Structure formats: C-alpha cells, structure tokens
Amino acid sequence: MDYDTIAAVSTPIGEGAISIVRLSGPEAIQAADRIFRGSAALTKVGSHTIHYGKIVEPETGRVVEEAMVSVMKKPKTFTREDVVEINCHGGLVSVNKVLGLVLDQNVRMAEPGEFTKRAFLNGRIDLSQAEAVMDLIRAKTDRALNVAMGQMEGKLSALVRELRNELLDILAAVEVNIDYPEYDDAEIMTEKLLFEKASRVAGKLDRILSTAGQGKILREGLSTVIIGRPNVGKSSLLNHLVHENKAIVTDIPGTTRDVIEEYVNVGGVPLKLVDTAGIRETEDIVEKIGVERSQAVLKSADLVLLLLNNNEKLTGEDRRLFELIGDAHTIIILNKTDLPSHVSADELQRLASGRPVIRTSLLQEKGIDELESMIASLFFDRGVAARAETYVSNTRHIALLKQARSALSDAITAAEQGLPVDIIQIDVKRAWDILGEIIGDSVSDGLINKLFSQFCLGK
Ligand SMILES: Nc1nc2c(c(=O)[nH]1)N(C=O)[C@@H](CNc1ccc(C(=O)N[C@@H](CCC(=O)O)C(=O)O)cc1)CN2
Numbered sequence: 341m342d343y344d345t346i347a348a349v350s351t352p353i354g355e356g357a358i359s360i361v362r363l364s365g366p367e368a369i370q371a372a373d374r375i376f377r378g379s380a381a382l383t384k385v386g387s388h389t390i391h392y393g394k395i396v397e398p399e400t401g402r403v404v405e406e407a408m409v410s411v412m413k414k415p416k417t418f419t420r421e422d423v424v425e426i427n428c429h430g431g432l433v434s435v436n437k438v439l440g441l442v443l444d445q446n447v448r449m450a451e452p453g454e455f456t457k458r459a460f461l462n463g464r465i466d467l468s469q470a471e472a473v474m475d476l477i478r479a480k481t482d483r484a485l486n487v488a489m490g491q492m493e494g495k496l497s498a499l500v501r502e503l504r505n506e507l508l509d510i511l512a513a514v515e516v517n518i519d520y521p522e523y524d525d526a527e528i529m530t531e532k533l534l535f536e537k538a539s540r541v542a543g544k545l546d547r548i549l550s551t552a553g554q555g556k557i558l559r560e561g562l563s564t565v566i567i568g569r570p571n572v573g574k575s576s577l578l579n580h581l582v583h584e585n586k587a588i589v590t591d592i593p594g595t596t597r598d599v600i601e602e603y604v605n606v607g608g609v610p611l612k613l614v615d616t617a618g619i620r621e622t623e624d625i626v627e628k629i630g631v632e633r634s635q636a637v638l639k640s641a642d643l644v645l646l647l648l649n650n651n652e653k654l655t656g657e658d659r660r661l662f663e664l665i666g667d668a669h670t671i672i673i674l675n676k677t678d679l680p681s682h683v684s685a686d687e688l689q690r691l692a693s694g695r696p697v698i699r700t701s702l703l704q705e706k707g708i709d710e711l712e713s714m715i716a717s718l719f720f721d722r723g724v725a726a727r728a729e730t731y732v733s734n735t736r737h738i739a740l741l742k743q744a745r746s747a748l749s750d751a752i753t754a755a756e757q758g759l760p761v762d763i764i765q766i767d768v769k770r771a772w773d774i775l776g777e778i779i780g781d782s783v784s785d786g787l788i789n790k791l792f793s794q795f796c797l798g799k
C-alpha cells in the first residue's frame with residue numbers, strides 16, 4: 341500500500357556536526373531532487389548511493405545548504421518505502437530551513453514514530469520489534485540494550501509465534517473432536533490435549549513470566565530508597581553510587597513523569613534513585629512524613645538500602661526503621677566501620693533476621709564493591725543473565741502474557757470439569773488472540789497510534 345510522503349529531522353535538535361532530514365514515501369526522491377543541485381539528478385541515481393550537492397530554493401535557485409544526500413529505493417529500506425536522507429551541517433537554522441523546503445514539495449511533516457510505524461505497517465517488523473526500537477534508544481545499561489536488541493531482532497516475536505503455533509495445534513485437534521465426535525473418545529482427547537499440550541504451553545508462559553520482573557527492572561530501573569537516621573552516611577552513599585562508579589546518569593527526556601529520575605548503573609542493574617528532594621524527604625522519614633506515608637514509600641520501592649551507624653548504639657529510631665521496611669527487599673548497610681563499634685552484634689543479627697548485612701566505610705571507600713555485587717546478585721541470578729535477551733520487559737507484553745496464561749488456566753479447568761470441548765476451544769482461541777496482540781496481529785488502530793506516538797520525532 342502507498343502512503344503519503346513524510347519528512348522529519350531525525351537527529352537531536354541542537355548544534356551538532358551533522359543533522360539529518362529524513363524523507364520516506366513514494367514522492368521522497370522526486371521531492372528531494374527538486375531542491376537538490378549536484379552532479380546527477382537524484383531521480384537518476386542508483387539505490388543506496390550518497391551524493392554531494394547543494395540544497396537550493398527551487399524558485400530562486402538560492403543556495404541554503406551544502407549536503408550529502410542518501411537515496412535508498414524500496415523495498416530494502418528502513419520503512420520499505422523510498423527513503424532519502426539529507427545530511428546537513430548541524431545547527432538549528434540550517435536544518436529547519438532544509439526541512440521547510442522539503443515540506444514545500446508536497447511532503448507532510450511526520451508524526452512521532454511514524455517512520456517506525458511504517459516499517460511495521462509495511463511488514464518489515466512486527467509490533468514487539470517496533471517497540472524494541474524505542475527501548476533501544478532509552479536503554480540505560482548494557483543489559484537493557486541487549487534485551488532491546490534481542491527483541492528488535494525478533495527473539496520475543498519468535499517465542500510468541502512458537503506458542504501460538506502450539507495453541508493452533510490444540511485448536512486443530514479440538515476442531516477434529518467437535519467435527520467428528522465419533523472419531524475419537526472425547527475424554528481421551530481432552531485429557532491428552534489439555535493436560536499435555538495446554539500445560540506445556542502454560543509452563544512455557546510461566547517460565548517467561550518468571551523473569552518478567554527482572555526484565556522490567558532492566559527496562560525501567562530498580563526504584564531504590566536510601567533510609568537511615570540523620571548523619572549515618574546516606575548522602576555519602578548516594579555520592580559514591582552516582583559519581584565514583586562513573587555510572588550512566590540520565591534524566592529521560594520526553595517522559596511525562598514529573599519527578600526527575602536519576603539512573604545509576606550498579607553492576608548492570610539500573611537503580612532509579614528519586615530526585616534529591618525526594619531523597620531528603622525519605623531521610624527524615626520517621627519524623628516528618630509519618631509512619632503511614634513512609635510505609636507507602638517503602639512499599640513502592642523495589643529496593644531499600646537501610647543505613648546504620650557502626651559508631652553509635654542502635655536507637656529506637658533504628659528499630660522503627662526495621663519495622664517500617666516490612667518485607668521489602670532490603671540490604672542493611674553498617675557504615676562507619678572505620679570507627680569503633682558500639683552496635684551489638686546480637687541485636688543487629690536479630691533485627692536483620694536473615695536480610696543481608698554489608699559492612700562499609702564510605703569514608704575509606706570500603707565495602708562498596710561488595711554492596712554492588714550484592715545488589716546485582718539480589719536481582720539477577722547468574723544463569724539468568726546469560727539468556728538476558730529473552731526477558732520480557734515491556735508492561736504491555738507482561739500484561740498480555742498474564743492474560744493468555746489465565747485464559748489457558750480457564751481452558752485447563754474447563755477440561756478438568758469435563759465441560760464441552762467447544763467451551764475449551766473458546767478459551768484456547770482467546771489465549772491465541774491475546775498472544776497475537778504482542779506482535780501486532782489483531783490490535784486496534786487506536787492502540788497502534790498510541791504506541792507509536794510515544795516515540796521520538798523523526799524515528
Ligand atoms: N542514516 C541512518 N542510520 C541509521 C538508521 C537510519 O534510518 N538512517 N536507522 C534507523 O533506525 C538504524 C538502522 N536501522 C535500519 C534497519 C533496517 C534497514 C533496512 O533497510 N532494512 C531492509 C534491508 C536490509 C538489507 O539491506 O539487507 C529490510 O530489512 O528489508 C535500514 C536501517 C540506525 N542507523
């Protein structure tokens with residue numbers, strides 16, 4: 341199908357060495373050619389070639405830019421349409437001038453994500469692969485990058501297709517059972533099919549879902565709260581985590597969340613630390629916010645780092661913090677171990693009740709490595725890291741996998757209760773449909789538009 345021709349600036353807005361205006365669609369080459377003066381007409385050049393020339397106002401011939409222009413003819417392109425990329429000098433004015441000229445040539449300004457959307461609509465990639473393009477851009481650690489790359493290459497799609505095929509096998513067999521009830525003993529049928537095949541698919545879904553939490557952490561970061569009495573060393577810990585590890589610290593542009601989120605890469609685990617205001621709030625957690633609010637903060641955290649002062653006796657406040665953390669993932673950090681200990685080992689052990697305790701001297705930079713590997717090992721067992729690219733990390737995908745799993749449970753229960761096969765068929769078909777939504781089979785236009793609108797402009 342032919343869409344209209346679109347264009348956008350595909351590089352970040354601002355000063356840079358080069359900025360790219362990208363065009364895609366049936367008129368892309370003609371449109372670019374009209375504003376291009378070089379040694380050959382762009383309409384005459386071969387596919388996947390790049391050309392030096394001037395960008396001019398077609399009416400006046402006035403030169404506005406010097407550029408390198410790539411011409412890529414369909415179907416072997418990013419969008420599966422004709423694509424032209426005009427490589428301009430970096431700089432706001434010149435690139436916008438070129439974009440303006442392009443948009444005068446019967447070319448429409450692209451919507452955010454529209455190039456990738458076309459790659460999807462034209463069948464080069466499926467929906468989960470398209471979503472991975474965005475994850476790749478937003479990845480904050482090598483591991484998150486690997487997950488996104490795997491998904492972009494179609495690993496999740498292949499997994500989903502495999503599961504759907506197995507469900508189709510069940511549906512086909514159930515179909516035979518409905519069409520020819522005399523063909524096979526119905527009870528043997530359902531037993532064989534549902535307790536073997538459906539359970540097998542259910543088992544695979546369980547396995548995928550079991551790593552989903554870790555995948556989500558890789559993608560979104562581990563929300564981390566540092567708590568402890570005043571002066572125990574919370575800010576020092578923060579500084580060590582942020583600066584000394586030369587961590588990736590980004591605030592994600594374009595997200596709608598109002599809190600500033602800082603990401604710290606600790607042994608491949610992105611920690612999402614709340615902004616300083618938020619941290620200061622949690623510092624005075626007991627006095628200021630009150631128990632209820634602090635419990636809420638702690639409850640929503642994926643990880644709590646509870647600091648204690650080795651140099652002072654444990655206080656009522658310390659004990660209160662232990663009560664507050666409840667069953668949240670917690671690492672207890674006994675800091676200032678360079679100073680004499682006044683903490684009762686027995687009481688600490690009792691309060692910790694099995695939670696890991698790390699001894700640090702942030703002043704002397706001791707124990708930090710140990711803390712880092714503790715964080716990494718709490719969230720990633722070693723076996724899992726190796727097959728990181730099969731993680732499901734996207735909330736939409738996780739939700740769909742859970743729904744498919746529950747549809748299958750319904751099918752299995754129905755079979756157990758000896759319900760008619762066509763009831764079972766409905767549940768299995770539902771699971772098949774739901775899985776299809778992951779790869780973009782059977783999704784509404786509304787959802788597609790919503791997903792792609794979250795992309796950056798020019799992508
Ligand atoms: N200049 C530039 N660099 C870029 C991009 C771009 O669009 N332009 N990309 C944009 O994100 C990424 C590269 N992604 C791409 C993915 C697929 C195809 C593509 O043409 N695929 C065809 C044919 C592949 C082939 O020749 O074998 C296909 O899959 O059919 C191109 C770029 C990163 N770098």
Ligand SMILES: Nc1nc2c(ncn2[C@@H]2O[C@H](COP(=O)(O)OP(=O)(O)OP(=O)(O)O)[C@@H](O)[C@H]2O)c(=O)[nH]1
Pocket residue numbers: 568569570571572573574575576577623675676677678679700701702703704
């Ligand atoms: N001896 C020693 N001093 C430390 C250690 N860690 C931190 N300190 C010192 O303890 C003091 C308080 O450290 P901060 O990191 O500001 O502690 P905090 O928990 O953020 O304190 P508040 O913001 O006041 O709640 C500073 O003077 C640090 O230099 C340590 O391991 N050993």
Ligand SMILES: [Mg+2]
Pocket residue numbers: 574575576623
């Ligand atoms: Mg502080």
